[in-house]
Amino acid sequence: MKHHRILRVAAKLLIPPILLFALYVQFHGDFGPGGGFQAGVIFAAAIILYALIFGVERARQVVPPSVALFLVAAGLLLYAGVGVASILLGGNYLDYSVLAHEQTHGQHIGILLIELGVGVTVAAVMITIFYGFAGRGS
Amino acid sequence: MLLGFLAVTAIAIVRLHNLFAVVMLGGIYSLISAGIFVELDAVDVAFTEAAVGAGISTIVLLGTLALTKETETTPKKIKPMPFLVVLVTGSALIYGTFDMPVLGDPTAPVHQHVAPRYIEASGREVGVPNIVTSVLASYRGYDTLGEVTVIFTAGIGVLMLLGGRRPRKAGEKAEAAKKKPARGAGGKSP
Amino acid sequence: MLSAGLFNYWIVVVLMMTGFYIVISRSNLVKKIVGLNIFQTSVFILYITAGKIAGGTAPILDDRFDVYSNPLPHVLILTAIVVGVATTSLGLALVVRIREAYGTIEEEEIELQDASAQRREDEEAEAPKGDGAPAGGRGRDS
Missing domain, CATH: 1.20.120.1200 (NADH-ubiquinone/plastoquinone oxidoreductase chain 6, subunit NuoJ)
Structure with a gap:
């Protein structure tokens, strides 16, 4: 789509707000609708939009497939790691109350971390799936 | 609507x-x-x-x-057998709905167990305004961990199916199929 | 009153049967997966319908509201949607591989190809027997 100037300009204007919105949804999920699942999908949608407009090759330079693959595992490990951390601090698995001195504070930290893990995994899986389908055609 | x-x-x-x-x-x-x-x-x-x-x-x-x-390429006409199966199953399910609680009924069985506790205690115990987030991440953290694992596995599966280089182009494949119908067309090995 | 309260369930049943019909009557694999998606969404609507409370609001705590809808179905379906798209992608990846192996995504043609390949294999297995036993014990055993 190299010659579609309107699409390219519109995409350039749209992609930064989409990424920003994904981060907002990620970290504001405790207070309003949102959370890791939605944020991951929106983030991946921004990258996929970039790949559709500017070509998969350039998208591969922005988010290399190896990095995406690393993040697929990293998000899940972060989630599971929070559980292990809460065991080491003397609580049950995935019991966030022990992560800080105060119960609600600890819960807040725990939810933030695991939502981040969920978001990272979902975004990376969606990007990996897209690369899989896009790379097959060429 | x-x-x-x-x-x-x-x-x-x-x-x-x-x-x-x-x-x-x-x-x-x-x-x-x-x-x-x-x-x-x-x-x-x-x-x-x-x-x-x-x-x-x-x-x-x-x-x-x-x-x-x-x-x-499926022909357009309605197939009788599947249609009959769907009709019978559908009417059985519709008959079943007459025992369901009506929409928005606060005395429905779903609202009697677990959920009231989440709504009542979530603000005090977890301190997050969005109850969906607190149930998702805190009360049912194991569940979500499992779901993320499923997503992870599906991603890895797609990568295994589509990640490698494709062996031959579709056109060449069709050519091979024409020349040697038995092996080329029926080959099950990846 | 009764019929209005059950309308959601009826639409759920209609959608569910539509998806089911596509899955069992169409031989195109992509169409089958779209049918499964319709079925899946009908189940989502069933769950969310069960979670609704009359006069309730979205389950986000605020001093202005007392009645909240049941958050539990929301949580279950929220994760199910994302898992659903991941598994759908896995199914579509399999469809792509089937297309590469068979050159078609119509189930009937795939079955035809499988049957003809099977017949040919049977013929090849029988052929050496007719020609007389080859050297070694393998021919006799089979």
Whole structure:
């Protein structure tokens, strides 16, 4: 789509707000609708939009497939790691109350971390799936 | 109203044979169901459905169409046997709905167990205003861990199926199939 | 009153049967997966319908509201949607591989190809027997 100037300009204007919105949804999920699942999908949608407009090759330079693959595992490990951390601090698995001195504070930290893990995994899986389908055609 | 639209879209999907149009209607279908979820107070679900169903899902289906073909060759007429099966199953399910609690009934069994405790105690115990987030991440953290594992596994599975270089182009494959029908066409090995 | 309260369930049944019909009557694999998606969404609507409370609001705590809809179905369906798209992608990846192996995504043609390949294999297995036993014990055993 190299010659579609309107699409390219519109995409350039749209992609930064989409990424920003994904981060907002990620970290504001405790207070309003949102959370890791939605944020991951929106983030991946921004990258996929970039790949559709500017070509998969350039998208591969922005988010290399190896990095995406690393993040697929990293998000899940972060989630599971929070559980292990809460065991080491003397609580049950995935019991966030022990992560800080105060119960609600600890819960807040725990939810933030695991939502981040969920978001990272979902975004990376969606990007990996897209690369899989896009790379097959060429 | 929206539910009616949803049913019409679903019937249109059955009748259409151009798969490109089917995929586009699939996106519309997801968007309408997101609207229904908002109406039923499930804002988080609507958000996810709008982002996933109308966005990612459509892209992946279009990617598949680009790699396969865009029309289906099934004849248009209604097949009697599947239609009969669907009719019988559907009427049995409709008969079953007469025992269901009506929409919005606060005395329905679903609302009697666990959920009141989440609503009542979540603010005190977890301190997060969005109850969906607190149930998702804290009360049912194991569940979500399992779901993330499923997503992880599906991602790895797609990578294993499509990640490698493709062995031969489709055209060459068809040529090989014509020359040697037995081996070329029926080869099951990847 | 009764019929209005059950309308959601009826639409759910209609959608569910539409998806089911596509899955069992169409032989195109992509169409089958779209049918499964319709079925899946009908189940989502069933759950969310069960979670609704009359006069309730979205389950986000605020001093202005007392009645909240049931958050539990929302949580279950929220994760199910994302898992659903991941598994749908896996199914579509399989469809792409089937297309590469068979050159078609119509189930009937795939079955035809499988049947003819099977017949040919049977013929090849029988052929050496007719020609007389080859050297070694393998021919006799089979």
